[in-house]
Amino acid sequence: MTGDPRTFGIETVGAAYVLRPGGYALIGNERQQVAVVHTDAGLHLPGGGQDGNESPAEAALREAGEEAGLLIAIHALVGVADQLVYARAEGIHYRKRETFFLATVAGTNPSALQPGHRLEWLSPLLACKQLREEAQRWAVDTAMPALLALSDRPDPDPSPGHRDNGR
Numbered sequence: 645m646t647g648d649p650r651t652f653g654i655e656t657v658g659a660a661y662v663l664r665p666g667g668y669a670l671i672g673n674e675r676q677q678v679a680v681v682h683t684d685a686g687l688h689l690p691g692g693g694q695d696g697n698e699s700p701a702e703a704a705l706r707e708a709g710e711e712a713g714l715l716i717a718i719h720a721l722v723g724v725a726d727q728l729v730y731a732r733a734e735g736i737h738y739r740k741r742e743t744f745f746l747a748t749v750a751g752t753n754p755s756a757l758q759p760g761h762r763l764e765w766l767s768p769l770l771a772c773k774q775l776r777e778e779a780q781r782w783a784v785d786t787a788m789p790a791l792l793a794l795s796d797r798p799d800p801d802p803s804p805g806h807r808d809n810g811r
Contacts, residue, residue, distance in 0.1 A: 648726075649723075649724040649725050649726045649741060650723075650725045650726070650779075650782065651725070651726045651727075651728065652725060652726065652727050652728065652777070652778035652779040652782065653726075653727055653728030653729060653778065653779075654728065655728055656728075656730065656737060659730075659737040660737065661728065661737045661738060661739040662736055662737065662738050662739065663738075663739050663741060664693050664738045664739065664740050664741065665693070665694050665700060665740075665741040665743070666691055666692050666693040666694055666700065666703050666707075666740060666741065666742055666743065667691055667692075667694065667698075667699070667700035667701055667702065667703035667704030667705075667707065667742075667743050667745065668689045668690065668691025668692075668704055668707075668742050668743065668744050668745070668780065668783065669689065669690045669691055669704045669705075669707070669708050669716055669718070669744075669745055669747040670689065670722055670744055670745065670746050670747065670783060670784060670787045670791060671690065671708065671712075671714065671716055671747045671748065671749060672746070672747075672748060672790075672791040672792070672794040673748075673749065673765060675765065676767065676768075676791070676792050677765040677766055677767055677768075678765070678766060678767075678768050678771045678784060678791055679708075679712055679714065679749075679763060679764075679765060680763075680764050680765075680766055680771055680774070680775065681711045681712055681761050681762065681763060681764070682761070682762040682763075682764050683760055683761055683762075684760065685776065686775075686776035687764070687766075687771075687774050687775050687776055688775060688776055688777060688780060689744075689775065689780045689783070689784075690704070690707055690708040690711045690712045690714065690716075691703065691704050691707045691708070691711075691742070691744075692707040692710075692711070693740075700743035700745075701718055701743075701745060704716070704718065704743075704745050704747070705718065708747070709753050709756035709757075710756055710757065710758050710761070711757070711758065711761045711763075712757070712761065712763040713752055713753055713754045713755075713756060713757035713763060714749050714751075714752060714753070714763070715749070715750045715751035715752065715753055716747040716748065716749060716750055717747060717748050717749075717750040718745045718746070718747045719745070719746045719747060719748065719794070720745065720746045720790065721743070721744070721745060721746075722744040722745060722746055722783055722786055722787045722790070723743075723744055723783060723786055724741065724742065724743045724744070725741075725742050725744070725779040725782055725783065726739050726740065726741050726742070726779065727739075727740040727742055727777050727778065727779040727780075728740075729777075740779070742777075742779050742780070742783070744780075744783040744786075744787070746787055746790050746791065746794065748794055768784050768785075768787075768788045768791055768792070771784045772784050772785050772788075
């Protein structure tokens with residue numbers, strides 16, 4: 645991938661944006677649906693900011709467990725986009741650098757699920773309409789053919805955290 649990531653959101657002139665890199669999972673299932681997480685703030689893809697020295701893929705793996713109770717296998721990089729947001733409670737403008745990965749479910753871990761998060765499965769078209777962030781809607785739209793193809797593909801190594809690098 646070359647150049648700057650695509651940017652979504654409205655930039656506030658004169659605001660200093662704090663870069664917040666993270667990893668997000670586009671998780672498909674056999675019913676040609678994509679996993680989304682429902683919170684009080686709305687619907688979003690499983691994922692979030694990187695902790696410490698985590699890579700975007702490691703953040704996506706961890707967050708899928710914390711937000712959806714899922715152990716996932718990452719198959720491919722979908723793309724990178726920036727979402728501009730203002731965190732009112734913190735008084736900070738963030739440039740969320742969201743790295744998106746295509747993934748499938750390798751298992752479940754309900755004990756990892758954080759309170760206030762509920763997993764839902766939606767068609768990619770419905771997810772594109774209901775996800776809160778533009779960057780995440782773009783990622784689902786971009787990955788839609790690959791998400792639909794994953795539903796027909798058995799995962800030969802269903803071990804949690806497995807990465808097949810897009811074979």
